[in-house]
Amino acid sequence: MRIAHAARARICAFVLIAAAGVSGAMEFRVSDVPWQQVARTESFTACMEREECSALDRAGRVVFAVQTPAQEADLAALAVRWEVRQGTRRVGAGAAPIPKGMLDVTFDLTDLTPGRYDVAAELRRGADVAARANTFFRVIEARPPPAQGRIALHLPAGVPLKSGSHPISTGVPFPKGALWKAADARVVRADGGAIAAQFSARARWGHGPDAAIRWLGVDFQAEGAPAWWPERKDTRYYLEFGPGLSGPGASRPLRIEERPEGLRVDTGPLQFLVRRAGFNLLDQVALNGREVLPSAPQAGLYLVDHEGSVYRAANDRETTLAVEERGPLRAVIRVEGWFVRDGVAGTQTDWKLPTERLCRHVTRIEVYAGKPYVRVLNTWILTFDSLSIRLRDVGIALPLRDGSAAEFGVEGSAPARTAVPREGARLVQHLSDAFAVEDGTGRLRQAGRRSAGWVIAETPAAAVAVGHRDTWQRFPKEFEVLPDALRFHIWPAHGRIHPEIRETAAEEIHKLWFAHQGRELNLAMPWACYWAVCDQRDEFRAGIYSGAGTTMAGVHASAMGAAVTSDLFLHFAPPDRAEELRDTAACFQAAPHALPDPKWTCDSLVLGWLQPYEPERMKVAEEIIENMAKAPWETQNATKDFGMWIYRAWHNAALKAPGQWDVYRLYNATHHYDAYLPWMLYARSGDPEYLAIARAHMRMLTDAQMIHHDDPAYPHRETWSNGRIVGSTRHTNGFVPWGGDHALLGHLTCYNGVILAHCLTGDLRFREVVVDEWQRTLLTDRANPQYARADRSSGVGREASNSLGELLDLYQFTHHPAILGLLPKVLDIHLGRMTTWGLPNLNIVLLYGSERARRQIVEGIHERRRTNAQSADPHGVWSGYAYGIPALAAAIDPGLGAHLDGWTMAGIGAMRAVAADLRAQKPGAMAFCLIPDYVTYLPWTLWAVAQAGGDVSPGALKLPQPMIVRRVIVRKDTDRDFDIAVNGTVGDGGLAVTVLGPDGKVAVSGRVPPGEHKPWTLRVPKDGRTGEYVITLPYREPKDRLTAPLTALPEVYVPNNAEGKPGWWWQHGATLYFTRSRGDAVETLDIAAHGRSSGSVLSRDGTDTLAATLIGERLVVPVGPEGVWVRLNSVYAGAKGQPVLSVAPERWFLPAELMPK
Amino acid sequence: MCSTWSAALRAGAAAILLAGIAGAQGERPVIISSAYDAFFREPADREWRLFFTGEVPVYSWAGAALVVHDATGRVVHREVIPRGVYPEDKPYVVTLKPDGLAGDFRVVMVGHQIQFLGPCGMVRSDLPFETYGGARATVAGAPAHKPWFRAPEGVTTMKLGASKGRLRVLDRAGKAIADTRQNPLKEKGGDAVEFPVTPGQAYQVELDAAGAAVVAYAPERIHLSHSPEQAFNPAPGLAEAKFWKGAGQ
Incomplete structure (x- = not known):
């Protein structure tokens, strides 16, 4: 696992210098951390990983960071001396050179008595003190939570399988100190029988490899089961944990063997090779030792540009291949490479034609013990100028031998079955509600509404199924069966124009038809869209604060760096077992998930002080949450927000009229924590509809609304304010989801949603965009000129505050010491003005343990009460979307009765009506961006109310x-x-x-x-x-x-x-x-x-x-x-x-x- | 938060005239104009051309749209000028074929959230009449360049001012007929002066501060030209015509 590798590397780098030459009882482990020197002025900071520590943290960490304009030459002459005092008593001291710009200093907490400890550090240049920095931490007594227990693992949508079992990946949170080893757990059925399961530490509460586990990754295989929701009674599985606890192993564990040519995989029934050179997806595929697919060096991922050149992943000679997660039940093979044009070496890359390399891919092949199928999570990353290059076909090909029949799954009715002629047969999902089954000559054989997202190709050797999630939702898509190949087209080879659609009409323009129809994929937004919006809004403007202006930005927007992730399923069976394929394909579409019991999740505090879903106790509030949170999704369904480039970006603005959106800031990425909200609501309730919303939103966010690739040679730059750099998140400017206005830090990002999505589902693509893109840029690409433009963390108010919240979330996830180099600036700004945008105040209070923040919040409550909400707000506590503040105050001091301030501020009465209007899709009911501003904090308030015994009487x-x-x-x-x-x-x-x-x-x-x-x-x-x-x-x-x-x-x-x-x-x-x-x-x-x-x-x-x-x-x-x-x-x-x-x-x-x- | 660009565009009637830029632009006075308000008169139906010089910059990756419309808002031509640099000796040429129409036309250019006529370029024509302006017009080449305007028909008194510095109005003989140094009217936008004009007569303006704008006071507007021969006053309503209405059809 990559986390484990990284941790080992840091440990190896530690230099133990037991306070050499100075007195003191504490021992420090010191390691050098590379810290880019980008500042023009010298600075020296000291930052604790948290202010409040306890024995449950086991180890503390302080990071010293220096910025010097002279860079490396000067760093060699610098050293840091520090000492730790408790009151006037010195309890430890140390010194070390700082040759890479940052020192990571860790120490044991277990022997420290409760109280405040001050850390004073000097940056020395020879004998001279060049700068000083101070910080402090507090050690408190903390009672450990129970070290053993049993957690229900619900199957909210069930496992719709007639027989057998289906792989389940989930994440289970733990309170700090409850679980220390991932192996100390097991999964049991409701009858108590333990089953094979696989565990991993997905995130920990502290920086060390032996810190308590925060999120436990859990894999097992669940038998067919009915949905737990909405009755919330039928729970089939439980997670038990405790020291020394273990369950049975897999009856036949996965085998992945490293070979010179690649990785040979054996799941039990299925064997195949994943090639390192010539990556053609799956090679030498055999079912129980018998070949079911012929070898084809040109198979696998491919695309065709508008001039007809073909590019293949198999042509890339520099493909990287690794086992990203390895376990007995489930393993993930990660392949990364380029699409390289046929007949060239693939050494030259350009953003325009001609180019030898066009687009990258990250392909994850997820394999399961005992299963004859694999999941393929393919991320296709655009590396070209989308205003000058178009694509005719993007797909994945599996070789067949004598494919004779094809069966296309149809939602709600019998599959469409057809013989496969020489020219082949295909199902093209042209629109969200229209597909055509055609033969290879284009002759229509059957028309229908919605593909079920799968095809089965029959050959004499095997039946082969390919499934794709959300096929009609992400139209256009094509399944094609030829005698010698089974292809899934991410962009169809046989798409068409739909002349009956008025692309720029008010009720159609938001669907981005230019990118969803036609023979070629063309992501250049036509000028006609701009003129149409000017017409519809009767405004001729180009500024970013107008619908026409954001459309103008869409016209110029480049999709370079955007991605499309396809969630695929490849299943192999003997020719007479097609029924098994259908059953499994349907189950794959349902995407079963297991959810830890919401009360357990809320009590763990990984999501803060959050009240689990309790409709019986909090009927009106829960009704508001549901109405508000589901209204956008349902409204988008009603306005047919479907298509591969918009499913499912969310809107900033309100519904304008039936079927029509206010197009101002139409696709809005993370602006108001939309990306976090449905995951949080799912975790606290188990309502699978939230999971469906959350998954679709998160895929769109992490695909099209983040930058995954940049080409410094590409001269196109965004005109509006922010920088375009890998890891930056798209904000509001630009009609299209990939449009401009990107940022790395500031109020525009919402990476905590991505982190939560990964922790709950184990989806490694989500982790990748957080760690390998965002964090990597934040910490190692700071000299990039685009970085300065994309970093808005210096701004007061929501900019620095959200940056602080996001950085603390990131730190809690990866514990990379260099994050603490970014923290002091935003921490200072935020404590000066505690604007609520996202979760900075939750994180600073709960995770960082800032006593000052707590004091200021409590003072804010008193001030507000004293002045009847006319407070001068000296700490900025009431700035931003602050009505979660009373809930935090209630957690800080239950005696305040602050739950009532929160309940009053929530305006339940007024919001009940608003929420009902939203759910009824009443035009203009509320700008959608305001929904997370409200709903994010309502479960906090409910928690505070519940803690106070439920008394919400204003009296x-x-x-x-x-x-x-x-x-x-x-x-x-x-x-x-x-x-x-x-x-x-x-x-x-x-x-x-x-x-x-x-x-x-x-x-x-x-x-x-x-x-x-x-x-x-x-x-x-x-x-x-x-x-x-x-x-x-x-x-x-x-x-x-x-x-x-x-x-x-x-x-x-x-x-x-x-x-x-x-x-x-x-x-x-x-x-x-x-x-x-x-x-x-x-x-x-x-x-x-x-x-x-x-x-x-x-x-x-x-x-x-x-x-x-x-x-x-x-x-x-x-x-x-x-x-x-x-x-x-x-x-x-x-x-x-x-x-x-x-x-x-x-x-x-x-x-x-x-x-x- | 306010957008610089949108603020610039809100001054939609503004025009910028850069004149007398020697060296790179040659000796001939160069006029770079305007936000939205470049006006041309086609006295009789014919083929005519527009010449765009300047730059459609990289952040306007999809090019800049050039629109020609008449006083009713009818768009007679629309074309996207690709990104790139168009020097004086190699302008981007837009050709308008004979179409049975003649009269006054307005040219609008928009790119990526930026004012295109102005900072990015200029549009000239091979028509005999062309003028630039609106409620105000900046003469970036002042004081060297002294653009012309024509007093509107039926108007005997005009009121003009300078956004900064001094403004003088000269008749065709070069005699000053108005000067903001003499009995200026103190206006929010700078000193102004009211003076008599002969309807249809051409006058020259002289500004003593670089980058100063000529400010027109309602109901009149200011339309500046390179020469007295080119000066004209566009048809009423041309600048206000909602040419985008119906553009999405």
Whole structure:
């Protein structure tokens, strides 16, 4: 495995220098890390891998990094000295030269007592101190989680197989310290019987090879089973873990033998060779020792350019071949190379014709013990100028001998079976809902809607099946059977134009027809698209903040560096076993997956503080999540967002009209954490629909919306701001998914979704784009001029904040020490302004353990409460999409009751209506980018609510409210003193306060001086009376900003005038007041937020929303004695009649003046 | 966040005139104009040509679209000029065949989120009348170059200003008839001056600051030309015609 190799290499590089020459008890392991010298000024940083450590981490790490303009020559003269102190006591010190620019220093944590440790470092040039850097860490006590247990592995969509079993790859998260060795696990059936399984440490909690496992890769073979979802009851498999636990091995393990010509694979029933030179996919294929495919040196991957030249992977003499993952049950062979033109050496590459090499491929052949099939995950990477080169055919060919019959799978009906004439037979999926079965002359034999994604070719020696996932969704595609070959065409050789389609019509333009039809693949967006958008939007613009402008960017966009990954399945069987092929092909299409129990996943904290799906407990919130998260997918289905270049990029903008999208920023990549969201929702629920969404989105993101290849000789550059470099992620500019505006770091990336996708599924392509592309560029290509353009991490706000979140996610995944060289800058910026964009605050609080971040979040809660959301926000806690902040505060300090702040901020009532509109595909319901901004954090809030026992009654939130009346009525039930406490700001001139007693005469009066009061108090002395007192404070808007309540007595506010006429009142912030009917009879509450402001009426226990608006509509609801909460987020609010409001139910009473006469 | 390019394009009526660039561009005054507003008059139907000189840069990889439309917004020609450099002696030539139409036409060029007439190039023609401008027109070659304009028919008073520095208006005899140094009108966009004109008469403008723009005050617009003979005032509505309407059909 590649992770293991890398780890060993680092260990070998360690130099143990037990604090040579200086005193101290700590021992440090030091290794040199290459660190590119790219800065113009000298700098020296020290960065801990985390601030908060415990014995569960076992080892700590600090990285010293230097940047010096003189580069290598100067580095040789530099050294670092450091010391670690606990208070005034020095506990360790060390020194080492820093010849490569970075030192990775690790040390044991197990012997350190709890407390803070300060690390002081000096960068020395000879005897001189050139720079100093400081950092610190804290050691805390941590109780280890249970070291053994049993985790349900659900099969959300089941395993649709009539007989036999199907390979399953999944990932299971573990809390820190629960599992240390991947082998200490086994998979058991529901009856307790252990089955063969394979385990790997997919990610760890720390940097060392013996750190606790964070994600365990689990492979096993599951028998046919019904879907676990939606009943969520029938669980067939469990993962058990504990020290020394093990399960049975594979009855016949996979065998992969290294040979000079390549890798010879034996799965048991299937044997084949993967060639190193002349890679023709599978060679010498035999079924139980009997050849089923003839050898064909020219078979395998190929493509044809628009001039007719043929390029083949088999022609590449420099193909690399490796076993990427190796186990007894499942292994992955990775092949990487170029498509090389027939008849040339393949040494010359150009982005235009002529070229000897045209496109790269990364092909993974996944093999399974005991199975006569393999999965082929083929990634085809475009290396050419897509505005000048077109392709006639892109495909994969398997050689056949005497192919006689073909059977094409058809979704929902019987397969289309046909004899194979000399010219062959084919099924071409021309459109998402139209395929044609034709013979080799083009004569139509059968037409239909949707291919089932497989073909079976029959020969005298064998039946051979090729399956391809999402065939109609990723049209056009072609399955072709010839007497001597079975071909799958990623781009059809027999495509056609569909003249009936109006390519640039408003309801068609988003489908990018220029790239989805015709004889040739042509990725040059026509100018006609630009003119069409100008026409449709009635705007002649080219700027990036317009639909026409982003279309203009699409016209000029280059697809160089984009990729297409095809998920294929090759199955071999004796000629009389075709039924077995059909059964397995259907199962492959279903892509079975096993999911660790959502509660276990959430409790592990690998995804943060997240509440598992609980529709019974949180009905309304779960309904909102589902409506919002599924609405885009369903709307895209309804507008036929299908095709190989758009399935399934997501949209930034809202549905404009039935069938029509607002084309502004149409394909939006990762902009608002769309790539993360469906994976998180799947992990917390097990709903397989989220997995389908997540897979399609992630494939599009990691294929077309990231740069996988760049050619420095290619002069085309993006005009807009960011750099085009391998690992950069496409942002918003450009109509096409591969369009411009790429970035490596900044608010534009969402690599945490890719990491989660890999951890949950084991898909190695996902890991590759994170580690071998993004991380490699981040750490080793920093001198590339494009890097500086693509790095937006220096920007304040969402740029640096998201960079921090992403870098911490990356570090938690790979623990590459050089990532800590990038961290100090963004850490400093973020702690200065904690903008929420993505997950920086979760990561900084939970993973990094920043005490400062925690303190600032808690201060943010207090400040917000104190100022009624008018906070000056000194730490930036409330900037960005911040409503997840209260959930973090609830985790930091459960005593804060911050779950209620979160619940209130979530605006459940208003969002319920929005979500319903979205799901109903109401045009303009909401820009889609806002969905993840909301849904990402709602499960956090639900977690906080659940931790607090589920109490979401607004009454429990003892917040002061903006004062809404100048006449407050209180009731004194016993004769005693009471205080009037004026909180808030009083402007120039002060404010008179008058208290009238039950007799209507002035009982006491005073003047509140100007200034801010916390509070100013006026005592009403005991006077021998009980009854109602009226406090008048004629505050002036907007300079007097007071809050309610004023007293500790029952206290009510009647905002309208004494005549009861409808009216408006001013409020200096959002309000939340309780009201109820005057008696037992139900009355009508008729209330509104002014302008286009939001408001809602909640049930007394806070769990239900009785009415809501986002645009200032009147809220009219029946109200009984149980009462309701009214939330109005506006400057002015109004009501009909005279509602009697209070800050809490127990303070509410009906004033005498309103009692029936 | 604001886009520099989109901001440039928002000044859609702006024109830039670079004049008197010696050396590489030769001795002949060179006019590089305008964002969207290059205007040509075809007095009678004939074959005529447009000459684009300048550069369609690499970030405009798919080329730059050149559109010719009339005052009704009807597009009479549309063509993509491929990326590349088109020097004075080898311009990109667009030929418009006789088509039964004559009159005033506007030429628009757009590329990749950038103003194409202006920083990237210029369009001239073999027609007798060509002019550049709109609400304002930058004369990058000032003060050496003194472009011409023609007072619109029916207009006896015009108000012009300079975005910076001084503006003088000269009659055909070279006599100054207006000067922002004398009783200037203080406007937001710089000093201006109101002066009498003879309808249909040609005048010359003189700016003393490099890169200054001539600013026209509504209802008039400014259309600058290389010579008095070429100067004309395009048909009303030509600059505002929504030539993109129906373009997607």
